[in-house]
Amino acid sequence: MASRGVVGIFFLSALPLLCLELRRGIPDIGIKDFILLCGRIFLLLALLTLIISLTTSWLNSFKSPQAYLKEEEEEKHEKRQKLVRKKQQEAQGEKANRYIENVLKPHQEMKLKKLEERFYQMTGETWKLSNGHKLGVFDLPEEPPETAKETVTVALRSPSGRVLRRRFFKSCSSQVLLDWMMRLGYHTSLYSLSTSFPRRPLEVEGGLSLGDVGITVDTVLNVEEKEQSN
Structure with a gap:
């Protein structure tokens, strides 16, 4: 150019x-x-x-x-x-x-853990938060028919307010109540049974029948969470 x-x-x-x-x-x-x-x-x-x-x-x-x-x-x-x-x-x-x-990640895991704890506390299933408790399988006696005599209906009121009912013979061992409670998911290391009125802990022993511990009529029992020691 x-x-x-x-x-x-x-x-x-x-x-x-x-x-x-x-x-x-x-x-x-x-x-x-x-x-x-x-x-x-x-x-x-x-x-x-x-x-x-x-x-x-x-x-x-x-x-x-x-x-x-x-x-x-x-x-x-x-x-x-x-x-x-x-x-x-x-x-x-x-x-x-x-x-x-x-x-x-730690913050999210902690947040989820708190939500899980709150959820189980609301549903009364805090036993799921514990470690090392094996529930196993508990065989309950067959529920007697409604026409059977010498029976009693027991109602379990869970911490969440849910009520479950079942019939037993009065001659059944009182241990069956604890087995029933554990089968529902409430371990005896975290929960106990108490009567509704008067409100008192229910003394359950394997050698005593339902009649022996005072359950001779239809009864409502409360599933209560034990106080955990630090």
Whole structure:
């Protein structure tokens, strides 16, 4: 582009000279002389074009390594910037992971544990929060029919307010009440039985029958949570 501009300038500069020569030599110039003059002018322009082109190429040969070095430096700088950004992102990601593991997860687990405790307290099933108590399988005697004699209906009122009823023979061991309570999910290490009125703990022993512990008529017993010692 620069060589073309220079050639254009020289060409425009040569036009006035050409016109001047033509004006001076119009009376004496012939066609042959005119063609020779034009040939000289175009030859001069071609020579100038060649000189300018070579000069431009020579100058570009000096500029190219510098431009290459500059481009290479810019590329290296961009790579360094990308590496720095990548390391910063990895550091931020590792920091976020540590925050999640050390802060968020324990906080969420504690929150869920509190919600679970509150739920079981409301439903009266706090025994589920304890460890190491195996409920096992407790075989209860077959429930006698309604027409059977010497039977008694016992109702268990859980801490949540739910009431369950079952018939037993009065001659059944009083231990069956504890077995029934544990089968419902209330372990004897956390819960006990008490009478409704008057309200007192029910003394249950394996060698005593229901009649022996005072359950001779239909009775309502309360399942109460024991006070846990620290």
